[in-house]
Amino acid sequence: MITDIRLYCLFQRVKNWKTILFVVLAISCGIAVAVYRIASIESSKAFFTNSSWMGSRALAHGEDKLVTAQVTVFALFALPSKEAIYLFARRDEQKKMLNSENDYTITGNVNQISAKYWSTTVYGKDLYLVPNADDRYSFNNSTLKTDSEGNFTITLSHNKKGVNWLPTPDHAGFNVVLRIYKGERDFLSKLETTSLPVIKRATK
């Protein structure tokens, strides 16, 4: 009987539209804050930055709920960091957002990255591969063309350019991912400070 009265009182309260609006507004704000926090990977304490690149050693370890959510959204089914490190670039070295209105170069030396396998891949803003007639999406440490000293330049452009050309989308923002598999311990321990390939805006 007492339970029935309580339920009735609760029902009467819920019938109050102001209460409903209050709760809906609070829930909506909560979801908006959560979405904003998940999207803000650049300001996350769990991510380090090195020039244009950002990455996390906690990637896919499930130790931090926010990082776990960010990894699931931005790199679903990623490998743990002891297996692979994923470095994302959304900006050039001047910290300006990558956009295919411009061309870019990624310059470096193959010996900069001590790992079993590493690759550089272009993704659209939707985090999927960019469709192109050449079926060309990435370069890795085996396919990259270098000079005799191991130096390389990758050109990021919507139009075919240079030896190591990676197509970018048509008039849109894009991302570059540097994957490092089975990196050497010394190299990985200095990932925040070591010299990594540089993404520079190029003149068209």
Add this chain to the structure above:
Amino acid sequence: MMTLIKRVLLFVVIVLAVQYLFIAAVPSLIFAIAKVRKPQPMNTVYHAGKTDAGMRKVVLPNPDFIYSACFFDLSKNDLLITGEFPDTSQYCSLAFYDDKAQPYYVRNNLQGFKSKYSIRLSSVNRVQRTLRAKTKQGTVLMRILVTDSAQMASAKRLQQSFKVKEVPQND
């Protein structure tokens, strides 16, 4: 005045609680969506073709890999996972994910195991030779590195060797 302060406090508490719960629920939610979008039934293997711009099931696919995946459910049976790793230095791995898409075990061909593998995945405790799944549902993902077209034929053969079979839990 007190009522207003109470309402503001209640609002803040609800916002904080909802954002915490939402962030915590995102991995499970995304795994559930991936499960719905999977091309094969549970406890069967799906071998994907060459990775290109047409692959839009999972974000950030690596075009240097070919993938095979199995979404599993161990609530009724264990799963016997068999296959072969390359005996070359061509990277290949099997990664096990829980129902929040978080990895808990990775085996690759560079760890010194025999090239042929047989892993019994179970949600119940067993003494030995069994990998205890972190959750009853999850995913096994096989990655094979293909850095030039000459490796594709052997990669496809290895991909096809990856098989799963349901076995009774008390077997």
